[in-house]
Amino acid sequence: MIRACIFDLDGVVVNTARYHFLAWNRLAKELGFFFSETDNELLKGVSRMRSLDILLETGGLDLPVDQKEILAARKNEWYLEFIRKMSPDEILPGVTHFLELLRAEGIPAAMGTASKNAGLILKQIGMEHVFDCLIDGYQVTHAKPDPEVFLKAASSMGMAPEQCVVFEDALAGIEAAHRGGMKCIGVGDPGVLKTADKVIPGFIEINLNILLF
Numbered sequence: 001m002i003r004a005c006i007f008d009l010d011g012v013v014v015n016t017a018r019y020h021f022l023a024w025n026r027l028a029k030e031l032g033f034f035f036s037e038t039d040n041e042l043l044k045g046v047s048r049m050r051s052l053d054i055l056l057e058t059g060g061l062d063l064p065v066d067q068k069e070i071l072a073a074r075k076n077e078w079y080l081e082f083i084r085k086m087s088p089d090e091i092l093p094g095v096t097h098f099l100e101l102l103r104a105e106g107i108p109a110a111m112g113t114a115s116k117n118a119g120l121i122l123k124q125i126g127m128e129h130v131f132d133c134l135i136d137g138y139q140v141t142h143a144k145p146d147p148e149v150f151l152k153a154a155s156s157m158g159m160a161p162e163q164c165v166v167f168e169d170a171l172a173g174i175e176a177a178h179r180g181g182m183k184c185i186g187v188g189d190p191g192v193l194k195t196a197d198k199v200i201p202g203f204i205e206i207n208l209n210i211l212l213f
Contacts, residue, residue: 002183002211003163005102006153007131009113011044011169012187014090014125019082023075024055031071033059045170047114047143048072076117083117086124094203099130101208108132110153112166114143132157144172147180154182165211171195183213 010016021040028035039058043051052072056063063071102109109131111118116137122128133156135149142148154164161181168174169188174196177184185200186193193199197213200206 001163002107002165002213004108004110004154004157004159004165005211006110006112006150006164006166006177006182008045008166008168008170008173009111009115009118009121012092012167013095013111013127014086014092014121016079016083016086016121017044019079020051022082023078024051026078027071027075028055028059031056031059031061033061035059045114045144045168045172045176047137048076048116050143080117080120083121083124086121088126091125091127092202094206098203098206105208107208107211108157108159110135110157112149112153113137114140114149144170145175145179147176147182150177150180150182154180165197165213168196169193185210 007013020043021037024040024043025035035055035058042054049072052068099109110133111131112135114137118134118136133153135153135156139152140148150166151161154161165183165185166173166177167185167187168177169186171193174184174186174193183197185198186196187200187202190199198210200210
């Protein structure tokens, strides 16, 4: 029986993927190669440093660790410039209503994300007090598809993994949920997210029946 929900951030609650892409694309241009939106799909649900490695592999570059840390920090500053301008208007359609349904039924909701900017984003969109707990990139050492972030979120809510369902838009996140012993509802394209237990296009007109398995 599902008793708690865990939400990824990017692509589920808000769509900051375009901001990530703009920042990564700018970095790639500075390094002298092209980074496409298709390439950017490989970065979904992946930690910042692993994302940088993927980007550098795309450009055929192999750089020392100290230089990579400088590049990752530069990309993050560009990304922060975008998210500091975010507002509640950027919450994806239906999300607020679905969270209200959960709260009305006493079903706790956590956020589990690799992002280290989740706290800032939630503040910008007015949702800093909506989730019962936030597990982000500062609290985990293993990136998805490792289940650490979701297991910590479940533990913070006092729930066993099998009592939780994860809402994810990335294959790495779906794998992480399953490896953690949780159900997973994909948010997005069913053709891409076919490993999820269920797939929804978004939260418009979605009610709590979605939690029945």
